[in-house]
Amino acid sequence: MSAAARDANAVSRRSMAIAAFSTVVEWYDFTLYLYFATTLSRVFFGTDSSSLLLTLGTFAVAYLMRPLGAVFFGQLGDRYGRRSMMLVSIGLMTTATLLTALLPTREDIGPWAGIALMGLRCVMGFAVGGEYTGVVAYLMEGAPAAKRGLVTSLAAAASEVGALLAVGAAALVVNLLPPSDLDAWGWRLPFLFGAAMALMVWIFRTAMQESPDFLRQQRERSVPRAPLAFVLKHHRAGIARGFAISALGSVTYYVGIAYVPTFVVSVNAASEAAALNLAVWAALVVILVTPVAGAASDRCGRRPVLLALCLGSALLPILLFDLMAGTSGASAWLGAAVLASVAGGVSAVGAVTTAEQFSGEGRLSGLALGATAATALFGGLTPVLAEYWVGLSGWPPLPGVMIAAVALAVLPVILRMPETAPATR
Template identity: 35%
Template sequence: MAYAFAASAISANFFPATDQTAALLATLAVFGVPYLVRPLGAIVFGSLGDRVGRKHLLVVTIALMAGCTTLIGLLPTYGTIGVFAPILLVLLRMLQGFGFAGEFAGAATYVMEHSPRTRRGLTAGLMQSGTGLSYPVLAAVALLLGSTLGSEAFNSWGWRIIFLISAPLGLVALYIRRKLTESPEFERLRAHKATSAAPLRESVRTQYRQLVAVTLYLCAYAVGSTMIIVYVPVYLRTTVGLDDQTNRIVSVIVLLAMGLTIPLFGLLVDRLGRRTVRLIATLSLAVIAPLAFSLAVSTGVGGALIGFGLLAVAQGLNFAIAPLTTVESFPAALRYTSAGLAYNITVAIVGGLTPLVVAWIVASTGSSIAPAWFVVALSVLSIFGIVLMRDTSAAATSDMSSGTAVETP
């Protein structure tokens, strides 16, 4: 998400400055590009993960993502190499998306298959809190760089630091992942010769209803993440009129509220059950979104902190339950492929297009709260998905002989 926190600087450095609105829309469009290749990444990494194991793919995905992020920080600008600058930016963003397509399903599957069944909510919450807390850390780095260097220096070269810090962090993560052991559930599948030879074909043939249901369910999760992490900073700058530094302060506080609540909500998942928390999380987004955008427009900084802080907490609840739901919804023999497909199809459509579509809607209609109704509409789709979904309140395990999901009592 370093791209989101450097969006204004990327707009100035990689796109012609003749039209600021066009440059911003182009920047948001490039943000969406990696999402388009995610279904392909899900197919490639998912099929490999279900056939050869989880741990090796986790090494590949982290290396690919960290490498591409570092290279973006080293790219020459439009002023240096012209049109090749945005072309290279798009190519690296596509490779990032390809890698992340395997990262989500792989990491969530690996962690779930190592966790006690009665504590999976807490374990998933702790895993997601690592992701959730990385956002305010990145926002804080952007804030520190902006305040230390000033807007001119930050937009000129300081933005690169946000990307370059991924190099040492990626090396540490790569070292840790190389030491991982294979998941016990996959080892059992392999021992019983129950791995699938064609996980993509089997997933589509045997899990099609669950794939549709989970894909719909994830709409609220995808739009909530994209709104909070990517679009809200743009909205606060372009619609509410906050300066860059104030915007970054608001982002740090809002994202910190989300990250800190995720593990607490993980405990709630273990206590209340999956279906109940799914409904609460989805309805919370739908109810809070109109309030959040209205408060931001009418009362400025204070309203933005309260409204988007509440929206971030609601999204924290989605962070705690959505990945767990996604991987538990499918049998172990097809889990990496099926979970990756459901997640990445939703993210490709909803996550990739949301910033661009919502920015265009606001510019076209002049309605400052139009983004809220977009969140509401997608939350309704999620509720349809929850209704269609096979209940995962008792975590699914795999029937080794048939590869089908069996609900445990």
């Protein structure tokens, strides 16, 4: 299909806005858990030294459910349409978020509280596995060809709006409530707000148009009966490239942004309230950077922009984590801003680039096998590993070493990657 034909079939701005807004809810809930990690550790796992690691470990275990959810929902989306799949996934998210807000605590039911929290996080991870890839594919398929990077970057920008809402809600509750009320009931309020937002998204999604690319497949009778087998046969290289790009995006985001509030508290560089303020600053930076990076990839190509971001990820994080561990508040804000800029850029360009590795047939399943698998390994596991290694070694720059190592491993993949931006091929 020509670029002009694709542009003529682009979905309405209303449907695109609904899809982009969906990632607000998704990232609100997932980052809210990280920003409340120290509080949840006390409420669900007790006050001993291992509680924070158990809380972060629960986050990691839930993340391992993302590939399973991505495969399940990816096949739904590839066989029955993007819209139907996204309705089911957001419904499951709504239920899991609401039940989390209503959970009894360790004081009520003992160790079963932590087990129940882990179970609900796994349900959430399963649902989110289909969410982000579904939204990214929908935005890319519905955007004009020359603006795919910019439009698809809205998923990354909107997700950071969700993170900003999460850190804002956490900061508001932490600053307004005394510790006793925070642990007793205050932590529930932001999760209840998340459940309400998720329900609102489900209602909005009922009015969304179907992806024009999936409608094309239906007209041409090319919808794959076995999407996983299709992409494994035709898109193995795309799966590998998607894995590499998403590994870089995940480690820069979850170590370079989401873990930073826990890091500065853990190394005694800031209080919980100050750490949340730092997270707000990082979220604002990402919201500003992502559309710029997405538009740059439309103009200059995906490969050059990703290459520059990968080099920055290799050279800067060790120094930046050392800066944030110091006593200077200005250094912490500078370090957080630069890390957020790099991570936001990778997320923006990586989203459209990974989706462009596949044809419309089987695209969601391809993203599940490549991008989502990498996110599970390099997103969910890296914060708990960073916390463990910093505590074990006593050397604050270690999280920066983790980011740099992944960037150096991904660099050869980006150097050999073919260009996918329509305007620059």
